[in-house]
Amino acid sequence: MSDPKPASLADRITQPAPLDGASASFTPVSTKTASASASWADEVASPTGPPKTEEASLADAQVDGQVEPLGGSGLHDATYEVEVKLSDLQGDANSPLYSIQSFEELGINPEILKGIYSMNFKKPSKIQEKALPLLIRDPPTNMIAQSQSGTGKTAAFVITILSRLDYTKPEQPQALCLAPSRELARQIEGVVRSIGQFVNGLTIQAAVPGAVERGAKVKAMVVVGTPGTVMDLIKRRQFDTSQMKILCLDEADNMLDQQGLGDQCLRVKQMIPAVKQILLFSATFPEEVMRYAKQFSPSANSIELKRDELTVRGISQMYMDCPSDDGKYEILANLYGLMTIGSSIIFVKKRETADNISARLIGDGHQVVAVHGAFEGAERDSILEQFRTGQSKVLITTNVLARGIDVSSVSMVINYDIPMKGRSDSEPDAETYLHRIGRTGRFGRVGVSISFVFDRKSYVALQQIATHYGIDLIRLDTDDWDTTEKIVKSVIRSSRAGTNMNNN
Numbered sequence: 001m002s003d004p005k006p007a008s009l010a011d012r013i014t015q016p017a018p019l020d021g022a023s024a025s026f027t028p029v030s031t032k033t034a035s036a037s038a039s040w041a042d043e044v045a046s047p048t049g050p051p052k053t054e055e056a057s058l059a060d061a062q063v064d065g066q067v068e069p070l071g072g073s074g075l076h077d078a079t080y081e082v083e084v085k086l087s088d089l090q091g092d093a094n095s096p097l098y099s100i101q102s103f104e105e106l107g108i109n110p111e112i113l114k115g116i117y118s119m120n121f122k123k124p125s126k127i128q129e130k131a132l133p134l135l136i137r138d139p140p141t142n143m144i145a146q147s148q149s150g151t152g153k154t155a156a157f158v159i160t161i162l163s164r165l166d167y168t169k170p171e172q173p174q175a176l177c178l179a180p181s182r183e184l185a186r187q188i189e190g191v192v193r194s195i196g197q198f199v200n201g202l203t204i205q206a207a208v209p210g211a212v213e214r215g216a217k218v219k220a221m222v223v224v225g226t227p228g229t230v231m232d233l234i235k236r237r238q239f240d241t242s243q244m245k246i247l248c249l250d251e252a253d254n255m256l257d258q259q260g261l262g263d264q265c266l267r268v269k270q271m272i273p274a275v276k277q278i279l280l281f282s283a284t285f286p287e288e289v290m291r292y293a294k295q296f297s298p299s300a301n302s303i304e305l306k307r308d309e310l311t312v313r314g315i316s317q318m319y320m321d322c323p324s325d326d327g328k329y330e331i332l333a334n335l336y337g338l339m340t341i342g343s344s345i346i347f348v349k350k351r352e353t354a355d356n357i358s359a360r361l362i363g364d365g366h367q368v369v370a371v372h373g374a375f376e377g378a379e380r381d382s383i384l385e386q387f388r389t390g391q392s393k394v395l396i397t398t399n400v401l402a403r404g405i406d407v408s409s410v411s412m413v414i415n416y417d418i419p420m421k422g423r424s425d426s427e428p429d430a431e432t433y434l435h436r437i438g439r440t441g442r443f444g445r446v447g448v449s450i451s452f453v454f455d456r457k458s459y460v461a462l463q464q465i466a467t468h469y470g471i472d473l474i475r476l477d478t479d480d481w482d483t484t485e486k487i488v489k490s491v492i493r494s495s496r497a498g499t500n501m502n503n504n
């Protein structure tokens with residue numbers, strides 16, 4: 001996540017170093033600041049005005065039910081608008097011609113439609129509504145699509161892929177989807193299988209570490225994998241890309257922004273010269289990465305969000321001021337009961353921290369699992385599966401699972417460490433913050449995120465993230481567990497009462 005940006009990568013395209021945008025990040029867009037009556041808040045002067053003081057009373061009111069609880073009925077309305085930019089100026093992007101109200105209107109194969117309905121998708125989400133008509137029309141055009149976490153981007157590109165395949169060639173790779181982690185690639189493979197379950201002749205294969213035996217050919221129409229493994233398979237001539245029509249990068253900003261992954265994605269793209277459509281999807285596209293994305297996916301139509309529209313409104317974002325770095329553990333242990341009302345993910349910076357706090361929590365009699373990049377692939381798969389099925393309710397992990405993972409029961413995300421960029425932790429990582437908290441509040445559900453601060457640096461970093469997105473953070477008092485419990489429970493309970501809504 002935090003490797004230096006790949007100037008070399010950009011150089012190899014056409015323009016000078018578009019990714020070298022270290023200056024990019026924290027221009028304040030809002031005067032809102034994290035509220036605070038805590039020590040760090042008192043000491044750190046807000047850059048944009050005095051700290052707000054009303055959150056405590058807001059929290060009280062919410063507990064008393066005087067104010068719509070954080071998240072209300074368990075569902076929330078999505079009122080944001082997406083901005084559609086057509087590259088080819090073929091018409092008015094806001095015309096009804098460019099959006100659909102039902103999946104039938106797409107005119108896709110009935111077998112695909114049947115798959116969509118079997119997943120209980122009643123109508124398209126906003127990103128699906130806006131993007132799909134552009135994605136499936138002929139001739140194929142490139143697309144850069146941005147939409148908040150949990151709003152159904154995967155189905156948008158999966159339906160596109162399924163509608164472009166030649167089903168008379170089951171062993172010929174025709175569509176390639178890349179994701180930054182094996183878990184996300186496997187999850188996408190599952191969505192292709194689900195939406196494509198009634199499509200006659202569909203073949204799908206995963207290309208993640210360990211999935212394709214050495215020397216064996218990749219023999220499926222749709223291949224979902226991680227960039228390094230796919231690159232190796234192509235180089236070793238196990239993967240014939242001569243008839244590849246469509247390339248999709250999920251979490252595209254992350255993939256293009258990182259030295260290793262970005263290099264690999266570029267190499268893969270260069271090895272599939274016949275590709276007709278390049279799709280880039282993510283919830284976040286920082287400006288400097290967007291510039292590079294537009295070179296990677298030339299003449300793309302784009303669907304973009306403004307910075308203050310990026311947060312999912314159903315996620316109640318909170319923070320706790322912990323006594324010290326080590327003191328965060330006691331606070332975490334105290335939260336355990338709340339973490340297990342639904343399911344929870346605890347994000348830490350380092351693998352050792354994940355191991356350490358999981359051992360301590362288990363030692364204290366709690367049930368948790370931990371997973372990170374040092375685990376074997378099969379073990380990673382099995383731990384995530386346990387978490388998906390609810391067998392394990394508390395997962396401790398690093399940024400390896402910050403993006404894309406879709407487990408609808410997750411009602412709480414804890415940022416044990418505030419996400420920072422670079423090995424030196426030099427600046428807050430606003431994108432990772434957004435992706436981490438986006439593991440809850442999926443598709444209209446509500447959820448809670450709690451970020452731990454413990455010193456001036458972590459407090460300022462969180463405050464900058466809040467300012468970046470124009471959000472208010474609710475402070476939970478570490479000395480008043482009764483109120484903390486009431487506030488968090490009110491949100492989580494409403495989340496558990498909620499069902500899917502279809503208007504994201």
Ligand SMILES: Nc1ncnc2c1ncn2[C@@H]1O[C@H](COP(=O)(O)OP(=O)(O)OP(=O)(O)O)[C@@H](O)[C@H]1O
Binds near residue numbers: 122125153408442
């Ligand atoms: N039209 C729909 N109706 C109902 N549920 C849907 C619809 N489209 C997608 N979903 C569900 O919404 C959830 C979130 O979708 P998905 O994982 O694609 O989100 P995303 O936008 O890719 O999020 P992220 O940015 O976190 O990767 C999934 O469980 C998916 O099954």
